[in-house]
């Protein structure tokens with residue numbers, strides 16, 4: 001168990017060294033890793049050079065060439081062992097997530113649980129990478145469709161889910177027969193080092209895993225670009241801002257590589273007259289303020305029917321005024337720190353922009369918890385005159401804009417009237433309103449929930465969204481197909497050669 005009375009850097013170091021990470025990987029390197037909890041320096045991580053990055057991608061490619069021939073259920077065994085390591089080290093890794101990202105202990109552990117869940121899912125999947133048998137139009141012919149490993153999968157992950165999102169991608173990629181090269185956020189290399197160490201433990205228990213099957217590239221943007229541009233990487237899964245994703249997507253398109261993009265969200269909930277307001281209040285609180293508003297799926301817009309607006313907003317203001325903001329490691333505060341000063345500046349700028357167009361801001365001020373090096377805020381509730389100004393942008397901070405509607409059509413138009421399309425939800429007990437929201441004319445998002453907020457998805461469903469969210473799908477359902485290549489086979493088992501579409505070609 002980690003000694004939680006030690007300074008944060010010592011705790012992080014204890015965890016990393018106990019997992020077998022060499023001390024020189026986390027000291028004296030060029031990448032300064034700061035804890036958002038108190039602004040203290042956690043480590044100075046080593047980074048890879050451009051040459052090393054290319055060499056590691058090459059090794060990952062070699063590993064793929066071997067791994068693709070291992071039977072998929074056997075590949076699943078490696079992922080099962082990874083899940084075992086994650087179970088065994090759940091407390092330590094969860095703690096490291098809290099140290100590096102500032103999540104509450106419960107959310108840090110929840111992130112590791114999400115990894116375990118996707119490992120379990122992938123193990124089952126390793127026996128279910130089903131193809132198809134298709135009826136042929138020709139006599140004594142058969143059409144089949146099968147799925148093959150695709151190659152090296154590049155994963156570029158964001159700070160807010162520093163390890164779970166890697167696992168969504170990697171657990172599927174490994175059972176699909178691919179190698180994985182991971183470029184974690186520059187803000188969170190320590191959790192990435194820890195996960196890579198756990199993978200290596202699983203690999204050594206498995207025995208005979210080709211070297212380089214899972215490869216970590218700690219570094220900056222330049223390293224990310226090398227990964228995105230390398231022709232040996234046919235699939236790149238990137239999570240982050242729309243600006244980053246547009247660049248990645250364009251670069252991948254130039255070389256016809258496959259993108260899996262999970263970019264900005266600007267998620268809304270519609271609160272209808274039939275909503276259960278007690279449940280709505282609790283769901284809105286978690287959706288908008290959980291993880292200090294730093295989830296892709298965070299609730300950012302509340303679209304409330306005029307008949308319930310007064311009652312709901314006054315209760316919400318009460319919750320916003322009293323919600324506990326504090327050190328996630330030493331208190332049981334529900335709202336921890338923002339990741340850094342830039343996040344705080346972005347929040348302040350959005351609130352100014354909201355005021356400038358007539359928004360009424362409740363909360364949003366900085367709270368001094370652990371001195372000037374860390375950035376804690378009281379979450380902001382902003383009553384807006386309409387969907388204008390900063391409301392159509394994603395600000396990665398706990399700001400909830402409140403809008404009012406009269407008809408459900410109007411509410412859905414507001415919900416869909418932003419460039420992003422990740423997640424959405426409706427609070428209602430009227431089945432017509434619920435089904436209308438879920439219908440083809442309803443929410444345009446990749447995720448549409450009922451009587452819960454837009455965040456906190458389970459791994460079993462496909463995760464991702466439309467429009468500027470990037471269109472990628474990760475995690476459950478049939479998201480695995482993006483990590484394989486599809487092959488159509490036409491097989492003639494007769495002695496004649498009938499041509500498709502009845503074409504004649506007699507030589």
Ligand code: UN1
Nearest residue numbers: 161295296297455456457
């Ligand atoms: C993200 O914020 O990038 O649905 C992922 C959720 C989490 C994952 C969020 N399971 O909120």
